[in-house]
Amino acid sequence: MHQQTILIPTPPLFSFPECLWFLNRNYDDCLHFVTENAVFKAIATPYGDVLFRVSEQGNFLKIDVLDGVSSPACNDYLMAYVNEWFDMGRDLTPFYTHLKRDSRLAYMVEDFAGLRLMGISDMFEALCWSIIGQQINLTFAYKMKRRMVERYGRHIEWENQVFHIFPEPAVLANAEIAVLREMQFSQKKAEYVIGVARAFADGTLSRSKIDALPDFEARQKALIAHKGIGVWTANYVLMKSFRAPEGIPHGDVGLLNALVGHGIIAERGEKDTIEAFFRDYAGWETYVTFYLWRSLAVKPLV
DNA sequence: ATCCAGGGGTCAC
């Protein structure tokens, strides 16, 4: 019998409750399930589909494998997965030093202490999600994602609950536009998602191909070559999936609203001021973006 | 009804 509990030591400046709160926010994400002190998630691994739960135990994150394979290799995979998901390997000290120097954002060091940039390690999922989320409100975007995942993805049932897994490219590659249209995808979004799925299915587009490119600009350019992927989408994916610090989602309405709200810009069009702001946060552009997004959400009083 | 929402494509200049 293999060990079904995995422990990962938590780094300094890490807050599981803050991360958990972000995962839950005010939205209905079909790809994980959050309780008061744990998150459940089902994923496809090279060793088969797995359902696991992450909670905090002392100075460790504890992963419990609830369903699916539990082998030493799979446990290692899950450990790396959670480590990446919560961005646990990063030292936030330099970022917090920047924040403290910035009177407009210094409060974040305390208010959002230990919040990590939660990733989407599956690049295909990140791409589909960012295409779905283009130019619509997030509540609606999560609804569309749920419909698509429930229709095309596998799932694990455990204790009378269903845990969804994001669909494989090969499955979405064969999805019909008409079906996606019924899920309230626009014609264009349906085309974009299917197009990206086909690119993944036939190997035209893959994580390893993007990874092999020399730098951020080359990766961004390669992504934008696909229909439906613009700068915003490419950078969002490079932020969430590749953790490129330069992956600023330029033009993002939430980001612009937060910049205005913090008095960093007066109006949305101030490109030079925005550029200067991010230059000051070099190396931490996506982190400060993530914290600015965080600032938009009102944390309910517990 | 009107404006907005974690944009993208196209086409003129």
Next chain:
DNA sequence: GTGACCCATGGA
């Protein structure tokens, strides 16, 4: 390369 315009669809 930049800007104007159109597209698309539900939420508030």
